[in-house]
Amino acid sequence: MDGGKAGGGISATAGAVVFDRSNNGAGQTAGPVAAASNWTPPACYYAPKYTPEQLQKTLEPIWQAESTGYQWDAEQRDRYENGKPYKDFNKDKAGEGYWWDSYVTQGREGDPGALDCEADIFWVDTNDDPPADIPQAITPEILAQLAYAEIRVPTTEVDLAPANATKVNLPTWAWLDAAKFKPVSVTASVPLLGVQATTTAEPVSVKIDPGTADAQTYPASGVCELAGDRIGEPYAKGKAEQTPPCGVKYLRSSGNGSYQLRATVTWKIHWTGTGVDNEQTLPDGEFGGDQDVIVQEIQAVNR
Template sequence: MRGMGHILALSAATAVAVSVLPGTAVAYGPGDGQGSDNTQASGNSDGKGTVSSTAGAVVFDRSKNGSGKSAGPVTSSASNWTPPACYYAPRYTPEQLQEYLEPIWEAGSTGYEWDAKQREKYVNGGEYKDFNKEKTGKGYFWDSYVTEGREGDPGALDCTKDIFWVDNGAPPPPDIPQAITPEMLAQLAYAEIRVPSTKVELAPEGTTKVNLPTWAWLDAADFKPVSVTASVPLLNVQATTTAEPLSLKIEPGTADATTYPASGVCELNGKQIGEAYAKGKANETPPCGVKYLRSSGDGSYQLQATITWRIHWTGTGVAGEQPLPNGEFGAGQDVIVQEIQSINR
């Protein structure tokens, strides 16, 4: 059982579910980093103006991410896809570990028995003598990181292994399934993806009529692919996760409506989703749109437009693109539906 002082000192870092590919071999080479920090994740969550930021040992490059006030994170379309609450990554040089542990022992807050076992392990040579200083520059001590926002989850205590050493170029021990991998980095990057809000073009715009087909479309240029790269410079491993627009789903906001197509899902067709309305098409059926069958009265219907993004990744030691669960992000917009007025002469 690890001491409470150690648990409270864990850094927070964004993480998502591990999806290990069978047969993936990664050479963990020494990077040019100068040791991982113990600070909490930094950088703007909306991706604005942030080229890179560090969350513990992980560095994010968001220079190709979506930005702007309307941008937001995608929600996984896989209902059983949940992020773990902790993972392991490089954290301390021998000197940094000494600087971290000795004040805890001196305070006595973790109890004499635990402190004695730790001193035996890291100082007296039970496993590492004098904090493994004879290997300074030849590796790092790895420690657990808790997923940001998951600190109170039971899973945050799953990473109970004591701080351990890994030589440069060597993989972490095989009995640690939470050790960071390119697959995990890809999913860390997934959590950092930001895509633009979805506001479809409508014709008629804003106000339409009962039984009048309303055309809907999106210019794919406004929804170009975005990506985030997550890396561990200390290990020379990285993964880039990319999101590309795939389809648009229209939910009219009332059961008294017909969608085009019937599924309400409009696929990406070249550079556009749906088709822009043009004069003379009033009597045609739109390839993407909605027809309201009842007036919205004194109010309006809330049309929900959701874009599905195809998400995939590439990374160290992996050939070609690898799939991740599709992501979804949408927004609502008001549509006023009026009765068609007729005049009898």
């Protein structure tokens, strides 16, 4: 369970991972970035959970209840108490390491991937790496991926000119003040292990979807790249005859309604962490928003 506030500050998941969200996006319109590919951060992971005494207090009542079957109980007793391979819950190593167990990533409780962490509870000595054959064991890279899931970015509403309603065949300028879309970051750490990773998201472009096939985007791809401190270019008097570097031209009236223009910002994701010399990348993220655009016919005056 997350013990902190959703909006920011420092909070901890049960037992191991601590998140610092003080540089994260905030506000009611902020939301999680979704990877542009099919990649997702891990739904479960392994991290320190028990001291020797805590593991004993956790397992012995289960064995005594005999609710898990004699064979399973006997195998577990052999594994953790009878020296196959651990003896007496590793009490002779108290203070020299921790028992690691699985955690489900917050918000992924119903995800099928949450069932992927099936390894038995295992011991890791202080300053040792977790077993290489357990890919979900906490490392700086796993921490970076968990931090990715915590990143929040503002929803996207582009400025348009004309602002309230545009006309058929009239180029409509679109732009985004990049100052409103500053880089955001989340740091995930395991204080018990002295490892951490900071994952950062930076806006790089916005994709314009006019909400109808009867439209032409500028540029043709609909993708407007970040240039300096903004995406696109604000409309100014005297530019009516120019082609906007970012925008849309509607070819048909929206009638009595409106089109749903969707602007989706692509965020470049990268991370750094303990023992990592060079900046590492993660899949780009996306987050967008819809806005109404009224398109009117140009009224001709007959004389």
